[in-house]
Amino acid sequence: MEITNKAKDYLIWIGIIVILIISYIKWQEKQANIRELSKNNLITIGKIIDHRVTGLSENFYVKYEYTINGITYTKEVNYSDKFRNCYFDRKCIGKKFIVYYDKNNPDNAVIDFENEK
Numbered sequence: 541m542e543i544t545n546k547a548k549d550y551l552i553w554i555g556i557i558v559i560l561i562i563s564y565i566k567w568q569e570k571q572a573n574i575r576e577l578s579k580n581n582l583i584t585i586g587k588i589i590d591h592r593v594t595g596l597s598e599n600f601y602v603k604y605e606y607t608i609n610g611i612t613y614t615k616e617v618n619y620s621d622k623f624r625n626c627y628f629d630r631k632c633i634g635k636k637f638i639v640y641y642d643k644n645n646p647d648n649a650v651i652d653f654e655n656e657k
Contacts, residue, residue: 570650573650574640574650574652581640581641581642581643582640582641582643583638583639583640583641584606584607584608584638584639584641585606585636585637585638585639585657586604586605586606586636586637586638586639586649586651587604587605587606587634587635587636588602588603588604588623588632588633588634588635588636588637589603589604589605589614589633590602590603590616590633591603591623591626591630591632591633599618600618600619600623600624600626601616601617601618601619602616602617602619602623602626602632602651603615603616604616604617604637604639604651606639606641606649606651608641608646609646611646613646613647613649615649615651617651619653622653635656636656636657637651637652637653637655637656637657638651638652638655638657639651639652640652
């Protein structure tokens with residue numbers, strides 16, 4: 541049984557819509573985590589220390605560090621568009637942003653790329 545061109549187009553559109561919905565849900569979860577940590581926990585300043593690109597779809601990853609009570613924590617997050625050019629010009633390295641962290645578990649933290657310091 542052969543799939544017609546119209547059916548192929550339909551399947552492609554369904555796939556695109558599913559990917560967009562999943563991306564939106566993940567973004568909403570990340571925003572909710574930032575809101576929750578910002579309301580109930582403490583803040584510090586985090587600094588971007590590295591940037592890399594992986595995969596055929598060019599997934600952009602930013603590595604940052606922050607220090608709580610003399611202990612330095614390092615995290616890596618996928619943040620696709622904000623630092624797209626950093627891979628080439630490295631201008632994002634050293635930029636500082638607010639980091640919200642759980643006072644009972646400082647490793648549970650989220651960097652707020654909308655709040656540059």
